[in-house]
Amino acid sequence: MTKPPPLRDWLRRNLFSDALSSATTVALVAAALWWLPGLVDWLLLQAVFRADAGACQAASHAGACWGVVAEKYRIILFGRYPHEEQWRPLLATALLLVVIVASGRRLLPLRMMTMAWAVAMPAFFILMGGGRFGLQPVGSDQWGGFPLTLLLATLGMLLAFPLAILVALGRFSSLPLLRGLCRGYVELVRGVPLISVLFLASFLFPLLLPPGISIDVLLRVLLGIVLFAAAYLSETIRGGLLAIPAGQHDAAAALGLGRWQAMRWIILPQALRAVVPSMMNSAVSIFKDTSLVTVVSLYELTGSLSLALAGDPEWRSFHLEGYLFIALIYWIGCHAMSRFSRGFEHAAR
Amino acid sequence: MRLPTIALTLLLFAHAPAHAGKTLDQVRQKAQLACGVSTGVIGFSAADSQGRWNGMDVDICRAIAAAVLNDPGKVKYVPLNAQQRFTALQSGEIDLLSRNTTWTLTRDASLGLHFTAVTYYDGQGFLVPKKLKITGAKQLKNAEICVQSGTTTEKNLGDWFKAQGIKVKPVVFEKFEASIKAFFSGRCQAYTTDASALAFIRSKEAPNPDDYVVLPELISKEPLGPVVRRGDDEWFAIVKWVIFALIEAEEYGITQANLEQMKSSPDPAIQRLLGGAEDSGKLLGLERDWAARAVKAVGNYGEIFQRNVGKDSPLKLPRGANALWNKGGLLYAPPVR
Numbered sequence: 001m002t003k004p005p006p007l008r009d010w011l012r013r014n015l016f017s018d019a020l021s022s023a024t025t026v027a028l029v030a031a032a033l034w035w036l037p038g039l040v041d042w043l044l045l046q047a048v049f050r051a052d053a054g055a056c057q058a059a060s061h062a063g064a065c066w067g068v069v070a071e072k073y074r075i076i077l078f079g080r081y082p083h084e085e086q087w088r089p090l091l092a093t094a095l096l097l098v099v100i101v102a103s104g105r106r107l108l109p110l111r112m113m114t115m116a117w118a119v120a121m122p123a124f125f126i127l128m129g130g131g132r133f134g135l136q137p138v139g140s141d142q143w144g145g146f147p148l149t150l151l152l153a154t155l156g157m158l159l160a161f162p163l164a165i166l167v168a169l170g171r172f173s174s175l176p177l178l179r180g181l182c183r184g185y186v187e188l189v190r191g192v193p194l195i196s197v198l199f200l201a202s203f204l205f206p207l208l209l210p211p212g213i214s215i216d217v218l219l220r221v222l223l224g225i226v227l228f229a230a231a232y233l234s235e236t237i238r239g240g241l242l243a244i245p246a247g248q249h250d251a252a253a254a255l256g257l258g259r260w261q262a263m264r265w266i267i268l269p270q271a272l273r274a275v276v277p278s279m280m281n282s283a284v285s286i287f288k289d290t291s292l293v294t295v296v297s298l299y300e301l302t303g304s305l306s307l308a309l310a311g312d313p314e315w316r317s318f319h320l321e322g323y324l325f326i327a328l329i330y331w332i333g334c335h336a337m338s339r340f341s342r343g344f345e346h347a348a349r
Numbered sequence: 350m351r352l353p354t355i356a357l358t359l360l361l362f363a364h365a366p367a368h369a370g371k372t373l374d375q376v377r378q379k380a381q382l383a384c385g386v387s388t389g390v391i392g393f394s395a396a397d398s399q400g401r402w403n404g405m406d407v408d409i410c411r412a413i414a415a416a417v418l419n420d421p422g423k424v425k426y427v428p429l430n431a432q433q434r435f436t437a438l439q440s441g442e443i444d445l446l447s448r449n450t451t452w453t454l455t456r457d458a459s460l461g462l463h464f465t466a467v468t469y470y471d472g473q474g475f476l477v478p479k480k481l482k483i484t485g486a487k488q489l490k491n492a493e494i495c496v497q498s499g500t501t502t503e504k505n506l507g508d509w510f511k512a513q514g515i516k517v518k519p520v521v522f523e524k525f526e527a528s529i530k531a532f533f534s535g536r537c538q539a540y541t542t543d544a545s546a547l548a549f550i551r552s553k554e555a556p557n558p559d560d561y562v563v564l565p566e567l568i569s570k571e572p573l574g575p576v577v578r579r580g581d582d583e584w585f586a587i588v589k590w591v592i593f594a595l596i597e598a599e600e601y602g603i604t605q606a607n608l609e610q611m612k613s614s615p616d617p618a619i620q621r622l623l624g625g626a627e628d629s630g631k632l633l634g635l636e637r638d639w640a641a642r643a644v645k646a647v648g649n650y651g652e653i654f655q656r657n658v659g660k661d662s663p664l665k666l667p668r669g670a671n672a673l674w675n676k677g678g679l680l681y682a683p684p685v686r
Contacts, residue, residue, distance in 0.1 A: 071398050072398055074398065074399070074400070075396060075398060075399075075400050080396075080400065080426075080428070081400075082400070083399045083400045083401070139425075141427070142425075203433075203436050203440070207440065295430070295432075295433075296433070297427065297428065297429055297430070297433055297437070299428065306388060306389065307388055307389060307396055307428060308396070308398075309389070310388055310389025310390075310395070311387070311388075311389030311390055311391055311394065311395020311396060311404070312389070312391070312395060312397065312398075313391050313549065313553060313663040313664075314663075316391070316553075317553075317554070
């Protein structure tokens with residue numbers, strides 16, 4: 001008896017195990033062969049990579065015009081931030097990304113990580129805002145592009161998380177008022193779309209303030225995002241808390257732990273571990289929801305793309321390529337997050 | 350300790366800058382003019398690849414910054430969409446809204462705003478294929494007309510043909526791109542939108558621009574101009590008169606290039622405008638050479654027009670209604686006197 005070679009064995013088991021599976025395989029391969037050449041042709045072979053509007057228009061959409069990215073990348077990536085100062089958001093973003101990746105991959109012990117955050121966050125704001133160390137001040141309404149997306153997503157998540165835990169715990173409180181308050185908050189926020197929360201934060205809120213007093217628009221929008229994200233996140237965490245068997249509470253009590261001690265050391269760690277995938281789900285959706293802040297004239301990644309293209313007669317018709325470029329950025333961000341999440345799950349096991 | 354603190358807070362609130370008469374002071378104090386513009390309208394306000402803004406509306410901002418602050422670069426451009434623009438002005442986020450905004454009764458009378466002057470007379474027009482040999486909108490009987498939905502364009506179209514007693518079939522699209530594609534693939538006999546955009550659609554989006562022609566008629570009035578908040582008459586007057594000065598400069602033939610020679614012109618009207626013989630700036634709370642500064646920064650109205658939307662621009666729009674009153678147009682500035 002000769003053993004079939006492993007590759008043939010694998011092929012047979014996975015792709016040609018029966019008539020239906022064989023047919024599916026053939027159909028998919030045929031579809032790919034039919035579709036791929038055109039795609040590769042458009043994406044690469046016929047594409048124009050130079051920032052030359054004439055060449056792009058000559059190609060008349062037969063090939064992608066990546067020149068639009070080459071020409072407009074500064075304004076797509078940094079939005080309204082003053083052109084000659086754009087090394088600052090670049091540096092700030094790089095710094096923040098390093099800390100995020102280091103945290104996501106758990107490269108440093110917890111204490112070092114906390115310190116890194118404590119340094120990176122203020123550094124980010126000083127670099128972006130300026131007004132110190134001889135840096136020219138740049139108002140937060142002029143921050144834009146990827147740094148703004150990253151800041152809103154990161155801070156939104158970091159601040160929403162503790163709030164969400166408090167709200168989730170509040171819903172298990174023995175005080176009816178606190179319980180009702182937490183429940184009311186969650187129901188209220190879940191009942192409205194994020195876009196209207198942002199609108200309220202940006203336009204209604206200033207009208208309620210006394211004249212001459214104004215809160216920074218970035219701060220108002222961040223507050224809106226945090227309140228919104230926390231409501232969703234708190235339900236996720238509550239789900240985790242509900243999943244912990246009652247025996248764990250009893251066991252903790254039997255060890256002599258008080259109610260809060262039990263929560264801190266026994267219940268919460270298990271509950272949070274159980275909901276890592278759902279929490280990462282929320283993080284990914286916050287990351288993408290930041291694109292909504294365009295409606296309140298903060299130009300993050302998506303907004304700065306339209307700012308870059310809408311008014312330029314030469315490049316206006318190459319929207320698709322611009323969108324593919326920022327889609328790639330979003331995809332890299334989301335993919336990284338799901339990789340981090342998988343890492344956490346493994347570590348938690 | 351407590352009471353004085355409260356009293357102090359109240360006092361601060363009471364002294365918080367009320368809007369009346371303070372815009373000029375604020376602009377001077379910040380040394381920056383916050384100007385609301387569009388998020389990108391070709392020829393009117395758009396950011397280039399370096400993030401620099403240009404366009405007609407942008408040049409108005411620059412002219413006012415030059416007149417008030419003596420530096421056309423001291424403008425902060427705030428890109429706003431159609432929903433945000435009036436709120437941004439009311440809430441004081443911007444000092445001036447210069448964003449292709451049509452002057453209508455409802456807006457002027459109910460939003461707490463003042464329209465200052467008209468900087469561009471726009472109107473709704475038609476684009477048709479040349480081969481149909483149509484020369485006027487009234488020949489569009491029973492024609493299918495491509496139009497974008499949810500715009501005033503759609504309503505104007507219905508109103509105008511109803512008034513003419515002519516039946517047309519509007520073919521409505523939600524997206525701009527879709528409506529354009531449909532028209533150029535022959536779905537409709539005509540395409541309608543604002544005239545300032547039509548010429549550009551013809552030259553840039555048409556497969557062959559020479560196969561299409563823009564009809565001469567306009568079926569609606571769209572006077573566009575800068576807007577300020579109510580309650581600050583001083584600022585209202587400044588914006589209004591800087592625009593008038595740009596128009597007068599064209600009338601007297603004062604350009605960016607010949608400004609210095611013109612300063613020694615014997616013509617009393619030019620002397621008044623450029624601050625030679627009389628100090629017209631004092632009455633506005635500005636320096637003597639306010640108008641000269643504005644012209645030096647952006648040129649006269651004609652130069653602004655040609656550079657951004659006229660023959661020196663990709664739009665190549667004719668002066669049309671935007672010519673001076675003594676050259677067959679509608680531009681008529683009250684005298685700087």
